[in-house]
Amino acid sequence: MRFIEEFRDPHRARVLLARIEQLAAQLPRRRPLQLMEVCGGHTHAIFRYGIEQLLPRNIELVHGPGCPVCVLPMGRVDDCVALAEHPNVIFTTFGDAMRVPGSRKSLLQARADGADVRMVYSPEDALKIARDNPAREVVFFALGFETTMPSTALTVLRALEEGIDNFSVFCNHITIIPTIKAILDSPDIRLDGFLGPGHVSMVIGSAPYEFICHHYRKPLVIAGFEPLDILHSIYLLLCQLVEGRCEVENQYRRVVAAGGNDAALQAVARVFELREFFEWRGLGSIDHSGVRLRGEFAHFDAERRFSVPNLKIADPKSCQCGEVLKGAIKPWQCKVFGSACTPKTPLGSLMVSSEGACAAVHSYGRLDLIRARELREESA
Numbered sequence: 001m002r003f004i005e006e007f008r009d010p011h012r013a014r015v016l017l018a019r020i021e022q023l024a025a026q027l028p029r030r031r032p033l034q035l036m037e038v039c040g041g042h043t044h045a046i047f048r049y050g051i052e053q054l055l056p057r058n059i060e061l062v063h064g065p066g067c068p069v070c071v072l073p074m075g076r077v078d079d080c081v082a083l084a085e086h087p088n089v090i091f092t093t094f095g096d097a098m099r100v101p102g103s104r105k106s107l108l109q110a111r112a113d114g115a116d117v118r119m120v121y122s123p124e125d126a127l128k129i130a131r132d133n134p135a136r137e138v139v140f141f142a143l144g145f146e147t148t149m150p151s152t153a154l155t156v157l158r159a160l161e162e163g164i165d166n167f168s169v170f171c172n173h174i175t176i177i178p179t180i181k182a183i184l185d186s187p188d189i190r191l192d193g194f195l196g197p198g199h200v201s202m203v204i205g206s207a208p209y210e211f212i213c214h215h216y217r218k219p220l221v222i223a224g225f226e227p228l229d230i231l232h233s234i235y236l237l238l239c240q241l242v243e244g245r246c247e248v249e250n251q252y253r254r255v256v257a258a259g260g261n262d263a264a265l266q267a268v269a270r271v272f273e274l275r276e277f278f279e280w281r282g283l284g285s286i287d288h289s290g291v292r293l294r295g296e297f298a299h300f301d302a303e304r305r306f307s308v309p310n311l312k313i314a315d316p317k318s319c320q321c322g323e324v325l326k327g328a329i330k331p332w333q334c335k336v337f338g339s340a341c342t343p344k345t346p347l348g349s350l351m352v353s354s355e356g357a358c359a360a361v362h363s364y365g366r367l368d369l370i371r372a373r374e375l376r377e378e379s380a
């Protein structure tokens with residue numbers, strides 16, 4: 001298939017759904033099968049196209065922690081605000097991160113209060129601002145999984161090459177493998193398989209996921225982001241489960257190569273090193289789950305160049321983002337969903353980011369269908 005429309009073809013979707021239905025009927029009925037989509041992009045597509053409501057009742061999709069803005073703890077947002085409020089700093093960030101609440105304020109509120117916070121589309125844009133403003137300090141808020149790490153690494157290498165010394169990176173890049181491991185080790189979560197992240201896999205390839213099959217005996221299918229990609233990946237997962245196989249499969253072969261992207265991996269390895277641990281919203285501290293700039297790039301590291309408070313701040317009591325991120329509850333089961341917490345008045349990051357599960361559920365207005373389905377299941 002070559003064009004987007006073909007990946008949204010209703011006839012093909014019906015054929016796949018019928019096959020999913022047949023396979024689901026062969027599964028044991030003790031409890032619904034739980035498949036986690038790790039990536040926020042998948043969560044978004046699942047709600048946008050209403051995929052969850054089309055699936056048989058004994059298949060449940062669990063939304064994972066794959067949205068980098070959502071998993072940022074409140075203390076790191078406070079650090080961003082503190083950096084942005086430095087008198088000579090221009091703080092640059094992707095738009096999604098502007099409205100994430102900190103304990104005092106968001107970056108958007110900091111901008112309203114006078115801080116120079118600018119939205120950029122790439123780290124290259126931030127470097128250009130540094131070139132154009134040699135008398136100011138330009139800090140780039142780097143966040144994201146392995147998908148966005150290479151562009152940050154290449155920008156740091158370019159800054160070094162050009163001798164730009166008023167540019168630095170507040171590094172919040174995180175890595176996917178320790179995160180999946182932490183979820184698998186979590187005692188309150190019982191997953192049966194994974195829809196593997198498409199964009200991250202484009203960089204790291206498929207081999208790093210092998211341990212999930214070998215050690216935890218769970219299948220994983222790397223999935224694309226169109227509706228047929230997701231249905232096809234669910235179908236492939238069910239085939240494995242029905243046949244008693246447990247493998248890493250690559251449904252997204254048109255983009256993901258088995259070995260990943262060598263040039264991107266080399267740039268990442270040159271610029272970054274693993275942190276001993278990194279704090280995640282809702283998941284706590286996970287060993288080796290974040291990276292920082294290597295010592296030779298210390299000059300470009302905003303955490304070494306400026307003082308940041310680096311405080312641990314607990315989420316507000318009413319906020320259940322952590323539970324949603326772990327897949328322990330659904331977004332609409334949070335006590336403040338749609339009341340105190342809406343996209344206009346977000347209490348938690350999952351209602352802010354375009355990839356956040358709460359924002360996705362809220363945006364696509366399918367709550368009536370979800371509730372009707374839950375009521376049907378309760379009365380069955």
Ligand code: SF4
Pocket residue numbers: 318319320321322324331334335336337338341342346347348349350351352358
């Ligand atoms: S509704 Fe708001 S507070 Fe509750 S989990 Fe979602 S984002 Fe967090």
